[in-house]
Amino acid sequence: MLSSLERMTGLDRRSHADVSPAEVARALLERAGADPIAVDQLLCEATPLLNGRSEVSLRQIETVLVETVLQNLHLEPDLEPVALRLRLRHLYRQALGDAEPAEAAYRRAFQGYVRQAVSTGLLDRRLLDFELEALAARLMPERDQLLTYTGLATLIDRYLLRQLEPGDDPTSEDSQLLETPQFFWMRVAMGLALKEDDPTAWAARFYEVMSTLRVVPSTPTLFNAGTPHPQLASCYLADVEDSMDSILASAEEFGQLAKYAGGLGASLTKLRAAGSPVRGVNGRSSGVIPFAHLYDALINAVNQGGRRRGTLAIYLEPWHLELPAFLDLKKNDGDPYQRARRANTALWIPDLFMKQIQAGGEWYLFDPAVAPELSELYGPEFEAAYWRLAERAERGELPRRAWRKLRARDLFREILATMQETSHPWLVFKDAGNLRSPLRHAGVVHSSNLCTEVFLPTSSEEIAVCNLASVNLVAHLVSSPGAGLTLDEQKLAESVRTAIRMLDNVIDINFYPVERARRSNLQNRPVGLGVMGFADAFARLGMAYGDEASEEWTDRVVELISFHAIAASAELARERGPFPRFAGSAWSAGTLPIDTLDDLEAARGRPVTVDRSARLPWDELRAEVARGMRNGTVMAIAPTASISLIAGTSPSLDPYYAALFTRQNLSGKFLEVNRTLVDEIKARGLWESVRERLVEERGDLRFIDEIPDDLKRRFPTAYQVPPEAYVRLAARAQKWVDMGISRNLYFQERALERMEAVYLTAWELGLKSTYYVFMAPRMYAEQSTVRVNKALKRPRWNLEEHVLEGDPAADLACEVCQ
C-alpha cells in the first residue's frame, strides 16, 4: 500500500524520472515537521549526497535525511523529532506496509502480526489466547512519539522482532521488521501476562506502564518475552567449587546461560592457588588465572546472536593468594593467556580488609586449599577464622608457599592503580552484602552479579537468578499550575506495584537454561526493581547533581519506591502465597532493609553514619511483611545502560557525563544532550552564541564566559561533582534497598590517596557496591568541527597574498546551493 506521500510524488521504491530526489526530500522533511528554514538548510546539506546516483530509493533518501538531521543535533537539538518521524516512516512501511497507516489498518495489522508470528514460530502459541482485538484497541500509536531518536534506533536495531529467512543476517537492515514500538510493548506485556487469570486485562495494564516509558523491563525480558524461548532474567550468580568437575560443569552451564542473554557473576575464590598440590594426579594446580581465561574465551565464543555480547564478571576475595595475578587480568599487555579481555573482574571484599587499610595494618593472602572456611564466612566469624589462619601462618604451621603477608594499604593502592588503568576490578563489599541480605538463612552470598547490584546466595546446588526492571522517574514528573513540576507520587506508587507484579510473573514464565538456576529461583523468588533518570529529574526540578537537595530528594524517592515495592510483594503473597523459603527469612521477622543497617553496625562494631529518617508508615508495613512476602528480594538498582537509552533518560543514579557527550553501544554512537540545560540556555537567548563553544569545551560550561554562573553551578560535568557526593547519594538510596546499587564513580584527580579516602567513605557509609571508575582523560584527540590550536604561536611569514580574512569555518554553508 502506498502512503499519500508516495502517491503524491509518484514514488514507491524507485525514483521516477519526473520527480527529483530533492523534491521528495523536501516533502519528507515537511511532513516530518521541520520548519521552513530548517528544511532549506537540511536540503542544502543533503542534496549533494543524493546527486550523482543513477537511482535513489525512497529508503536511501530517508536515510540521508536522517543522517543530515542527526549531524545537526548538537547545534539544534530541537530537530530531534524530525529524525524520529523520518525513521518511523520507514519502520511503518516495513512493519505495516504503509508509512502513514490509517487507524483501523494499524489495529488490524497488530492482530495479523501476532497470528503470523505465532504461525512462523517467532511467538509463543499462548499469545493467541489473548483477546487480540481488545488489545489492538488499547494500542496508542501516538506514543511512538514519546521516544527519542536514539531510543527508536536502539529498538529497531536490536529489540523489535524481525522475520528472519534462513541464511539472513539477524542484524541486517533488510530483514523484515515485524513490530512497531507499540506492537513491541504489547508483545512484551502479553509475554508477562501469560499466566495471569485474566491475561488480557493484565496485558493492557502492563502495556500502559511500559508504553508510557514509566516502567522498562531489563533487556533480556524485552528481547524474549512472548517468544518460545522466554529467557527473561538478567543475572545469574554462581560459585565455582575447587574441583575439576565443578570447573567444567560450570563451563557448560555458563555457556548455556550466555547463549540466552543472561549475564553472569561467578566467584572463583574457592579455586586453589597456582602451585597447590593436586591429589590423584600427583601434580600441582595451575591456579585461578587459566580458568578465568577459559571462561573468558567461552563467553566470547557465545555471542548471543549479535544482539548482546556474552558477559561475565569474575569475583575473587582479596585474601586469595593469586590476587596480584588477578589484578593483571584486564591489563592491555602481557601474556594473552593470562588475560581476560572480555570478562570483567571484581573483588568481593570483607570488612576486615577495609579495617586493615584504615588502621595501616597487615594483610595476609592465603591459598584457599589451606583456608577453605574463609569463603563461607562473613562478619565476626570471618575475622576470627582469618586471624586464626594468620597465627598458624606465623607459627609455621602452614606451608610457606600457601601464604604471603603485605601491608593492606600497599595492596589497596595497587588495586586502585589498576582501576585507574583498566577500570577493574570493581569493589564490592561482602559483609554488607551478606549482613543486610533478607535471605541470610538460605545461604552465603558468594559474589554479586555482572553489574554489582544483585546479592543472592549461591551454593553447589544453586545458581542464583535475578530478573530486573526499572521505573523511570522522569515519566512521573507532572506539571501543575502553581506547583510547577513535581513528582507524582501516587502514579509512581502505581508503577512500582505493577512492576513488581510483572517481575514476579517472570519467575514462573522464565525459561531456565540450567536446572540449578530454576531450583534456586523457585525457592527464593527474588526480583530486582530499580530506578533510572535521577540526573534528568534533578535537572528538571532545578537541583544540581549531588547537592543537598538532590540527596534529600533521592532519599525520599527511594524510600517511596522501596515502600511500595515491599508492600506490593506482601500483597502478592496474600494473593499467590509467600516464597517457599519465607520462613526464617529476615522478612518473616518483620525486618526491613532499613533495619538491617543495625546488623551491619553490630557486626562491624562501629556506626554506619547515614541519615535514618523516614516518613512513610513503615511500622504498619513490618506487620504486613511478617505475614508473608512473595519475593525473597525486591529491589536492586541496575546500571540501565541500554534501557535508559530506550526510555530517553539518564541511566540509573548516574550523572550527566557532560552537557553534550556521546554514548556508544552495539547499535551505534549517539549524541546525548542535556535538554534541560539547552532549554535554559535558549530561554536566556544565549543558545546561538554558545553552542559551538559547548562542543569546543566538550560539554564543560566552566570556561564559557557567556554562560551565567547559576547554570554553571547547576550543570557540572561528571568529573566536577565531588566523588564523595556520589557516595553519599548512593548511601541514602542503599539504606532502603534490600539488594544493591551499581555505583559508578568519577575522578578528576588521579591521586591514589584521594581515591582511597573515597572508597573508605563508601564502605563506611554502608554501600554494598561500587562499579566502574571513570578517570578524567588528560588528553583528547584534535577536534574537527570547531577551531582548535588557537593558543599556538603562529609563525609570521609576512605573506601578503592569499590570506582569507576571518574564520574559515564561519558559516559559509550553502552559498553553493542558493
Added chain:
Amino acid sequence: MRTLFGGDPLAAVELFPLSHPWAYAHLQQGKHNTWFPEEVPLGEDARDWERLTPEDRHAISLLLGFFNPMESLVTHNLILAIYPYVTAPEARLYLARQIWEEANHSLAFEYVLKTLPVDRKRIFSAHRDEPAIRAKEDFLQRLTEEILRSRPDLSTRAGRETLLENLVGYYIVLEGIFFYSGFLLALSFRRRNLLKGLASIIDWVIKDESLHLSFGLHLITGFLDEYPETLTPELGRELRGLILQAVELERRYSEALLPRPLLGVSAELVQAYVEYVADRRLEELGLGTEFGTPNPAKWLATELDLPEQVNFFEAINTGYEVAVPRG
C-alpha cells in the same frame, strides 16, 4: 638552554633540566596513550564485511592500502631524516616514542588486514598499483630522499629550507592532512553502525596523530625560533605551495576511493573536508587560509569532538590511559 636542533648528534642523554618542557609533556602523554591492536575484537567487523557493497569494499581496501605503507614511510623518515637533526634529548625521546607508535599503527593495520576477509594481495600492492596512492607516496619519498641526498647543513640557508620542507611534509601534510581524509572515511562506516572495531582502532590512531601533529607544530615553530632568518616570504610561499600540492593529490585519491558516492559520503565531501583541514594547517603555520571551505561533515562532532561515556559491555573503551605514576 639547549637548542632543539643542531646540537651534538652523538651526545648521551642528559635529560634534566629540561629546555623544552613541551616536548617532555608530549612524551608523558604519549606513554599514557599506550594501546595494542589486539585489544579490539574484530569478529563483528569481519561479519560486517559481508554486508558491505562492492563500492564500500573498494573504498576501505584502498584506504587500508594507503594507511599501511604510509605508517612505515613516517617511521623511515623519522629515523633517517628527522632524528639526526633534532638533538634536544627530550625531543629525541619523544621521537623515539613516536617511532614506536608509528610501528604500532603499522601492526594495527596489519592486524586488521589479517583478520578481515579482504583481498590482501591487492591491498598490500595498492600503493604501487593505484596511481593516486603512488603519487602521495612519491610526494613523501621525494622529501626523505632529498634529505638523504643533500645531507642538509643547517648552517646554510639551503640546508635549513630542506629540513623545514621535510618537517612540514611529514608532520603537516602526511600526519595532518593525508591521514585525516582516511579517518573521515573510516568513521563514516561507524556512523552506519559498521566496522566499529576498525573505528575503535582509528579512534586510538587519531589520538596518537593529534599528539604527533601537535609535536610537529611545536617542532616547526621551534625551528623557526632558532633559525629566524628562515622566515622569508619566499619560503612561506613554497611551503604553502607544498600544502596546496598535497590537497591536489588528495583530490585524485578521493576520486579513486569513491568513484561513486557511498551512503553519506562522496569524493566531493571528502575533498571539501580536506580543504577545510588544509586551511586549518595553513593557519597553524601562519600561512593564511586558501579555501574558506566549511567542514562538510558536521557529524564528526559526535564521532570525534565530544567526550564519550563508554558502555563498557558494548563498546571498546578507547579513552583509558595507562602507566599511572604512583603517588
